[in-house]
Amino acid sequence: MEWRIDSQEHKIVLYENPNFTGKKMEIIDDDVSSFHAHGYQEKVSSMRVQSGTWVGYQYLGYHRLQYLLEKGDYKDSSDFGACHPQVQSVCYIRDMQWYQCWHRPLLQLVLSPSCLLPRTQACCPGTLQTSQRVSKV
Template sequence: ESTPTTKAGTFSSRHRLRIYERPEFSGQMMEVSEDLANLQDRWRYREVHSAQVQDGVWVFHEHPNYRGRQYLLEKGEYRRHVDWGALQPSVGSVRRVTDL
């Protein structure tokens, strides 16, 4: 599967995100560097309880296919889902912000 080349594609290497199964960066961890329309295709958990944005700016979507509530995460550490403003730890899709 090839990804279309876009003007923003040059920034893809500058987007890095780590998501965790449990609060306080514990449990299973996955590193993400691209948009994922359905997080469960790669992440076997239904929830994300903590995250570290290492590079770039990301949007968490409550449901797959970039639907539901959106949460903007800038570089930094989010020890619990409430730190990014979510009432529930449901994350269905993630997207890089490339047009700053």
């Protein structure tokens, strides 16, 4: 098996309110299984992915809905495909083979009000969750 590791720095900034306002939390080169454990009790309504590719999870411990987060600004939770501003854990993608699986055009989804999405393997070990890919254009 061939492993291709993404060696660039990974940085994401989470904001409490839309349009990058309110309390914020910066994460650099680290997976965070619980924002609450790191003192961030707020909702995540907007975020800036400054580098790397990340997966955000609806609940702590990398559970439930997933959002693929590529470099760019997400001024509102709907920009990254969330029905509600509820992201409680993140991990960055290390193995670019997994990223390429996410990146296939067949996995590009149309947002639905019901948030019913297909299942796929996530970036963090041992998780099989409902997931979604959102591309910034």
